Amino acid sequence: ELKVEQNPLFLSMQEGKNYTIYCNYSTTSDRLYWYRQDPGKSLESLFVLLSNGAVKQEGRLMASLDTKARLSTLHITAAVHDLSATYFCAVDIGSNSGYALNFGKGTSLLVTP
Amino acid sequence: DSGVTQTPKHLITATGQRVTLRCSPRSGDLSVYWYQQSLDQGLQFLIQYYNGEERAKGNILERFSAQQFPDLHSELNLSSLELGDSALYFCASSRGTGISPLHFGNGTRLTVT
Numbered sequence: 154e155l156k157v158e159q160n161p162l163f164l165s166m167q168e169g170k171n172y173t174i175y176c177n178y179s180t181t182s183d184r185l186y187w188y189r190q191d192p193g194k195s196l197e198s199l200f201v202l203l204s205n206g207a208v209k210q211e212g213r214l215m216a217s218l219d220t221k222a223r224l225s226t227l228h229i230t231a232a233v234h235d236l237s238a239t240y241f242c243a244v245d246i247g248s249n250s251g252y253a254l255n256f257g258k259g260t261s262l263l264v265t266p
Numbered sequence: 267d268s269g270v271t272q273t274p275k276h277l278i279t280a281t282g283q284r285v286t287l288r289c290s291p292r293s294g295d296l297s298v299y300w301y302q303q304s305l306d307q308g309l310q311f312l313i314q315y316y317n318g319e320e321r322a323k324g325n326i327l328e329r330f331s332a333q334q335f336p337d338l339h340s341e342l343n344l345s346s347l348e349l350g351d352s353a354l355y356f357c358a359s360s361r362g363t364g365i366s367p368l369h370f371g372n373g374t375r376l377t378v379t
Contacts, residue, residue, distance in 0.1 A: 186367055188349075195268060195356065198367035241309065253299060253322045254368060256309040 155180045155246050159257035166264055167234050172227035174260045176242035185225045186254060187216050189238045196241065200227075202223040232264045269293065270371035272357050278377045284345040287374045291338055291359030297321070298340040299360075299368060300332055304353040315340055316362075347378045 156179040166172050176185070187199040200209045202225060203219035209216050213236065215228045225242055239261045243254035269292035279285055291298050300312040311324035315334035326332075329347075333339040344351060354375050358368035 167267045195372045196358075196368075196370040197268075198369070201367050236365075246311075247288040253314050253324060255311060256301075 155182075155244060157242060157244050157254045157255050157257040158238055159212050159240075159242055159260050162258060162260060164260055166229075166262070168184075168266055169231050170231055171231065172229050174227040174229070174240055174242075174262075176257055178223050178225075178242075178244045178255075180244075181220070182221075182244045182246075183220055186243045186245075187217050187225075187227055188241045188243065188256075190241065190259070199240075203209045203236070220234050229258075229262075234266070236263045237251055268369040268371060269359060270359050272355075272371035272374050273274075274374060275372065276375050276377075278379065279347060280379055281347055281349060283347050283378075284329050284343065285347065287342040287355055287357075287376075288345070289340045289342070289357030289359075289371060291332065291340070291357075292369055295359035295361055295369070296338065297333055297360045297362060298338070299358040300340070300342050301356040301358065301370075302353045303356060303373070307353075309356075312342070332341045344376070349378050352376055 158177045158258045165264045185202045187195040200216040205220040207218045213230045218225045240261045241259045243256045271290040296317045299314045302310045312326040314322040332342045354373045356373045358370045360366045
């Protein structure tokens, strides 16, 4: 069974600081996704990482994928309050017939002044 | 707005009852996915349909069933409801059946009393 583990699960950080969220997964996959969820809201796709060494950046967020280590990171640079949300990583559990994403438990990020 | 429409937004019902959740995917998307989100279990994949056919199955209980209709909308039927079924149920859609991010609806919050 594919396991996707995120850490930390809770993160409180000050505005302007940097931090990294880690996502480990237990089986071979070349595809990893990051999502954001605001309280009471739906999930919004942030990044799609499709190969080893893939790096994607959007604003203050940068995601990377190391398929050999089965590890993805989401790096936050100079955090601002608007980044407060829950961040999920998800790994493709595709098969010959179907496809779905297996999500980690999420990292709840709170950015404080 | 992801373009995925879920109804109803909220549902309150009693144990033992049966409910139906409805999802309309984004225009042009052929795949529909159902997820259950709860505090203790996180985001759990339930089932995927592609162009009317079941393609992948996750941790879906036997009391739950789903289908995708010719117009591509999908329904998730939950029967013999238990208190533990209280959760946020998300529908997501994608163009095909792999290597594309899922686009999530706003969810249906189910409360079983």
